[in-house]
Amino acid sequence: MKRRSFLKGSVALGAASAIPNFALGAEANTALVKNGEVITGAHWGILKATVKDGKIVKSQAWKKTSNVPNPLQTAMDDLVYKARIKAPMVRKSYLENPDSPKPELRGKDEWVEVPYEEAIKLVAKELKKTREQKGMNSICAGSYAWQSSGALGMARTLLHRFMNMTGGFVGVTGDFSTGAAQVILPHVVGSSQVYEQQTVWPVVLENSKVVVLWGMNPIGTLRLSFTVSDEGSFKYFEKLRDSGKEIIIIDPLKTITTKFFEGKATHIRPTPNTDVAMMLAMANHLLKSGKYDKEFLSTYTVGFDKFEQYLLGKEDGVEKTPEWAEKICGIEAKVIKELAEKFFDNRTMIMAGWGMQRAHHGEQVHWMIVTLASMLGQIGLPGGGFGFSYHYANGGTPSCVGGVIKTINAGSVGIIKDGKYMGPANADGAKENAAQSWLSNTALMSYPVARNADALLNPGATLDDNGNKITYPDMDFIYWVGGNPLTQQQDTNKNVKAWRKPRTIVVNEIYWTPTAKMADIVFPVTSSYERNDISMTGDYTNMHIVPQKQVVEKQFGAKDDYQVFVDLCKAYADGLAEAYTEGGKTEMDWIKEFYETAANQVNANEALGIKMPSFEEWWNKNEPTEFSPTMESESYVTFADFREDPILNALGTPSGLIEIYSETIEKMGYDDCKAHPTWFEPIEWLGMKDKPARFHMISPHPNDRLHSQQNQTKLRDSYAVAGREPIFINEEDAKELGIKGGDLVRVFNARGQILAGAVVNDDTPRNVVKLCEGAWYDPNENGLCKNGSANVLTIDIPTSKLANGNISHTCLVNIEPYKPKEGEDITLTAFMPPKGAK
The missing domain is CATH 3.40.228.10 (Dimethylsulfoxide Reductase, domain 2)
Structure with a gap:
């Protein structure tokens, strides 16, 4: 794989340098299909959308590859039309006084609709102010998530590109999926x-x-x-x-x-x-x-x-x-x-x-x-x-083996002087900023992503991390895109406290997620189905190049993430937008360039036996290009x-x-990670003495959504119980507790409490319960999550000083039948807009 990756990268670089100049504004047909079928792509596969009168009425797999069903492919319409943010919004207290915006009201305050241009100017102004008053390490652009799968619409990279060019940011390392490994x-x-x-x-x-x-x-x-x-x-x-x-x-x-x-x-x-x-x-x-x-x-x-x-x-x-x-x-x-x-x-x-x-x-x-x-x-x-x-x-x-689609990059740290973009910090004439010359795609400093809440709550504290010492910065401006950290981070109540510390939080979001509701300024952005893009399939195979065609018109005035950051560049500094867009490239200009890079690779390799057509012909045909494995790849053995x-x-x-x-x-010299594999007793587990709760809760990846993505779609109807996230409990345990299938139950420990719907069977052994992660956090006035978000209950400490990964599967809880107290409101509001929003 190392050799294959090296050769693939070498081909990509060589082909990129050989791309001929072309006029901007590709003449591909971008007219929307009002009635018919459109091929596009998403994390869950190459999709065929059926459109009637400009509306999505059906989505399914482009073609059948096995007998295993994939329901994630069927909810495109809900991802376009449900729970959408319908206008740029600013939290009322922030709009009234950005210098003293009452961050303790995040998640409780009323929202105010503002014109898009006013929201752009507000973000640019407050970002400049924060940098001037508190320095570069006060700016966090640590977005980590399953963002858009397209080569251009990668929200995290677009954010980092903007933050780099405007002077740099604090980022994160690792991920929640494999933080320890x-x-x-x-x-x-x-x-x-x-x-x-x-x-x-x-x-x-x-x-x-x-x-x-x-x-x-x-x-x-x-x-x-x-x-x-x-x-x-x-x-x-x-x-x-x-x-x-x-x-x-x-x-x-x-x-x-x-x-x-x-x-x-x-x-x-x-x-x-x-x-x-x-x-x-x-x-x-x-x-x-x-x-x-x-x-x-x-x-x-x-x-x-x-x-x-x-x-x-x-x-x-x-x-x-x-x-x-x-x-x-x-x-x-x-x-x-x-x-x-x-x-x-x-x-x-x-x-x-x-x-x-x-x-x-x-x-x-x-x-x-x-x-x-x-x-x-x-x-x-x-x-x-x-x-x-x-x-x-x-x-x-x-x-x-074929062509490989390149993606937009995160740029380099730039210099802004007297309201003008002066170029990268490592360019000629920028010697005064030599200490900030950073490679592309790097942050000024970073910390492990699973330590988000700790970093916000403990500026100046020191963290042991893989043989290094990290000092948490004092972050006062957070810009988050393409993710839902209020649901993703362990120990939600601790995380809520952390998100109420910074002065400013800006979020680009499609839906009124828990994270959007905890922001100060929200830009409504398009879903993958409301913009054009291009992508490979397969993180390992590179099997297809897929045209991710726009299926329907942009909904509710939403803007592409790319457009939001181009407009922020215009408001932030003269000349910045031209650098960000590399001379004014539009959406289709980028997509054409990405395609032609890959096409040059393919057409230069006669052994492939494939000739890729012009971009315009390929785009208008709206079919994926498929590549084949080689004899070498079909016999590949690790190590x-x-x-x-x-x-x-x-x-x-x-x-x-x-x-x-x-x-x-x-x-x-870590006491929690020795020099060889070792059995350590977890902080909470069924074999411990003096257990704080009876049941071990496992919170695995859900089958019918991608973490918190699609929680608001029709797929929820197939698994919700008592209107809540289902919790699976062993039959004998349920009998002891007087719980029956379909009952509303309270699941709780010292960290928090949630409501869930009981499923009684033998899917879990005795003294173990299963509650999938990703349900949108939906607290009532008593802090009870009405939608069953598992991370309300999980522990937010590191795996060890070595990796600082998350420990979401180390968690004990109690469970009991639940009847609301008199006057208690447990109405589900997770998918409804907050006060003041449409």
């Missing part, structure tokens, strides 16, 4: 792995004897990709199900994936947050039985001898036997031993999800999977080893080059080998 894995295997191609499915299906799905729900999570989904993996999971291979699912929950494999797989249900103890016991059994690959360990890894001392209890006095683990994870010692031997005796592919590392000490899970796979000695062999992205963006579907020659193909670790013991981490 993406930090620990470079120490262990030299790269993140979680966002890299996997050993491809044809190789797995041909060579693997045992396939383990550990903590993953691919039939749910593969409904989408960060770009446009190619939907390539469902057909392979169907083939796996029917292959006769031994399939083992390790997950506390009975997910839709478990049901998909029902009768074809063995389901093992450990206690939540105890997977590391189970893996350690498997490693201990392999060690003591002699069923481990000594040659692989000595040739391709470092530090096993030190880890061995820990396994045998010589480090801490506790041997990590299957009997020891049984008391922790709830899986019989006999089963642990049988699994360990089965994995060793057969070519085994361990496919692991990300949910396990979103837990206290989450770094240990993926480190331990790599260690266990190293003991099996199958890493780099066809169908053996591990993979951390089979459940995401169709990892394992063979990569295709095969490393296994063939660990010296010439060394990993990116200090030793060049797999580091079971990391001297780098050892030198950090």
